[in-house]
Amino acid sequence: MDRLATEFVASAGALAHCPRWNRIEIAIVGRSNVGKSSLVNALTGQRGLARTSRTPGRTQAINFFTLGESLALVDLPGYGYAKMPQPVATRIAGALREFLAGRGNLQALILLTDARRGPQREELDLAASARERGLTLFAVATKCDKLKRSERPAALARMRALEAEPILCSVHTGEGIELLRRRVLSAGR
Ligand code: GTP
Ligand code: MG
Numbered sequence: 433m434d435r436l437a438t439e440f441v442a443s444a445g446a447l448a449h450c451p452r453w454n455r456i457e458i459a460i461v462g463r464s465n466v467g468k469s470s471l472v473n474a475l476t477g478q479r480g481l482a483r484t485s486r487t488p489g490r491t492q493a494i495n496f497f498t499l500g501e502s503l504a505l506v507d508l509p510g511y512g513y514a515k516m517p518q519p520v521a522t523r524i525a526g527a528l529r530e531f532l533a534g535r536g537n538l539q540a541l542i543l544l545t546d547a548r549r550g551p552q553r554e555e556l557d558l559a560a561s562a563r564e565r566g567l568t569l570f571a572v573a574t575k576c577d578k579l580k581r582s583e584r585p586a587a588l589a590r591m592r593a594l595e596a597e598p599i600l601c602s603v604h605t606g607e608g609i610e611l612l613r614r615r616v617l618s619a620g621r
Contacts, residue, residue, distance in 0.1 A: 436500035436617075438476040443493045445523070447530040450537075451496055455504040456620045457537040461528075461558060462544030464488035464510030467574045467603060471544065472497060472507045474603040475613050488513040492524060494531055503620040504537070511554060532561065540568035540619040542612070547573035547600060548583075550590025559594045568619050569596045572612060577602040 444450045460468040465488035472482035472495075481497060483490060488510065495507040508531070509524045516524075532538070541562045545551050550573070551559070562569045571594040579587055584600065591598035599615075601608035 435477055436503075438478060438481065438497055438499050438505075440481060440495065440497055441504075442496045444496070444527075445493050446527050447534055450494060450531070450535065451504075453504075453537070455498070455502055455537060456539045457496075457504045457506050457535065458499075458540040458542060458616050458619060459506035459508055459531070459535075459538055460542045460544060461508050461532070462510060463546070463552075463554065464513035464516075465490075466510065466544045466546055468510065468544055469507050470603045471542070471572075471574065471601070472505055474601075474606070474609045475499075475505065475616065482507050489516050492520065494527060499620075500617075503617070505616075506531075506538075532558070533565070538565075538567060540570065540616070542570045542572055542616070543594065543596075544572050544574050545591070545594075547576040547579055547587045550587065551593050556593060559596070563595075569594070570612065570615060570619075571596040571598045572601050572608070573598055574601045574603070576600040576607060577604045 442451050469482035469484040491509045497505045599608045
């Protein structure tokens with residue numbers, strides 16, 4: 433895998449605090465604990481770049497990572513974690529909404545769903561609003577290492593609701609990572 437220079441640059445709690453630069457951004461969005469931060473590490477080939485956790489609610493700000501000369505990966509806080517204190521959840525949901533609707537640098541969205549679960553209402557809504565905004569949408573079903581071989585066709589079928597070609601991924605086996613990486617890099621051309 434060709435390595436692109438990558439580093440953590442900023443953490444923003446709101447749209448107004450996001451970096452002012454000309455980089456094209458590709459953001460990773462999905463339910464809390466689905467594996468967004470793990471995917472940042474897998475896509476950049478740098479373990480420990482983004483903080484991951486076994487418990488949900490780890491990422492609570494919008495985190496920016498450079499990827500080569502002109503791109504940036506954005507690790508977004510997750511949604512749907514019921515045990516998060518209400519004021520925190522409200523602030524995060526607001527920042528997320530604001531970023532997705534108003535971030536000018538944003539060009540593509542990696543919509544991450546658990547391969548065992550498939551897209552739910554939130555993911556369908558996110559896909560619809562990404563389309564409305566003209567963002568490139570990558571529909572990724574992750575943790576596919578947890579699927580039995582016989583469960584894979586159904587997992588792919590569930591993804592059809594997102595109306596984008598699905599990619600099965602696993603950061604543990606590495607399945608789908610190189611394919612997604614190539615797509616992400618070409619989105620920035
Ligand atoms: P928040 O920041 O809380 O929204 O979570 P996140 O979406 O960033 O999830 P994170 O990357 O922290 O990963 C959550 C848990 O899922 C960790 O225990 C990871 O090791 C695990 N995980 C992530 N990707 C995979 C995968 O492909 N397969 C398996 N089996 N586990 C994974
Ligand atoms: Mg995270």
